[in-house]
Amino acid sequence: MRLYTQKVAPNPTKVELYLAEKAGLGCAIPLERVMVNLRKGEHRSGEMTARNPLQRLPFLELDDGTVITESLVIIEYCEERWPSPALIGTTPEARAQVRALERGLDQDIMVGIITMVHAxxxxxxxxxxxxxxxxxxxxxxxxxxxxxxxxxxxxxFVAGQAVTIADCTLAAALQFARFGKLDLLADTPHIAAWDAGYRQRDAARAVLIL
Ligand SMILES: N[C@@H](CCC(=O)N[C@@H](CS)C(=O)NCC(=O)O)C(=O)O
Structure with missing residues (x-):
């Protein structure tokens, strides 16, 4: 299994944080990494486009050549194959809450940050x-x-007592805000405190570079 990825880019970072959190909890998911340089446009090369016509990262290539795109789908796939320890919650109700939180953070905050940085x-x-x-x-x-x-x-943690994919999504988004030099958290001291705390975690230290 190979993960096509890139440091700092928020959607790949979300998956990398998930994998690091999972590993930190004792479940190291076996995969190789292929680093793809977005700045150099490597994701648009013929070879990459043949694998993933969307020309986006991350994507996961299974051993039989099947390609899985979409950061959250990659996470859900890993979570189904390696369910323990759970990073999306352990009951249908808890999973619904975590998924709703993660979707909100992705669609409302990460997409906003990505849009601002690219603009x-x-x-x-x-x-x-x-x-x-x-x-x-x-x-x-x-x-x-x-x-x-x-x-x-x-x-x-965003969802309450335990780390979940919602934390991974938020931390990935906030790193990209730092990359883009966005001044976002001046009026939100609790988010800033959460961010500072999360960045002390082993998973964050292993993945985040900004
Ligand atoms: N919804 C997709 C978004 C993937 C995406 O847009 N990835 C960005 C990096 S964060 C990318 O590859 N951008 C390349 C480009 O826009 O050319 C996901 O969650 O994986």
């Missing part, structure tokens, strides 16, 4: 667009406020 200093060459950047910033205001309220009790 200001895109590492892969998308043209600057101040109006789009401003729109993305405003798109994130309500979700950031909701997240700030959730974290106001000083909890270590």
């Amino acid at each position: 200001t200093r895109s590492p892969v060459g998308y043209p600057p667009n101040p109006a789009v950047a401003a729109w993305a910033r405003s798109w994130m205001q309500a979700p950031l406020k909701t997240l700030e309220a959730r974290l106001a009790d000083g909890r270590e």
Whole structure:
């Protein structure tokens, strides 16, 4: 099994954090890594496009050549094959809560950060667009406020008692905000505190470089 990935890029980082958290809990998922340089456009090469016509990272290639795209789908696939220890929750109800949280963080905050970064200093060459950047910033205001309220009790993990994929998604998004030099957390001290705490974890130290 091979994971096509790239450091700092948020969707690959989400999967890498998941794998590191899983390994830290005693479940090292066996896979090789293929580093693909997005800045150099390696994901658009003929060889990569033949594997993944979407020209996006991450993707997982199984030993029989099957390709799985979409960061969350890769995580869910691993979670189904290596269910213990669970990083999405242990009951249908808990899994529903974690999935809902993760989807919200991805679609409302990570997508907003990605949009802002690409509209200001895109590492892969998308043209600057101040109006789009401003729109993305405003798109994130309500979700950031909701997240700030959730974290106001000083909890270590987004979902509550244990680390989950929601933490992986949020940490990956916030690293990309740092990469893009976005000043996002000035008015959200609880998110900033969560971020500082999460970055002390072994998984974060192993994966995050910013
Ligand atoms: N929904 C996809 C998004 C994948 C994606 O957009 N990946 C970015 C890196 S974070 C990428 O490969 N961008 C290359 C490009 O836009 O050319 C997922 O969750 O995996």
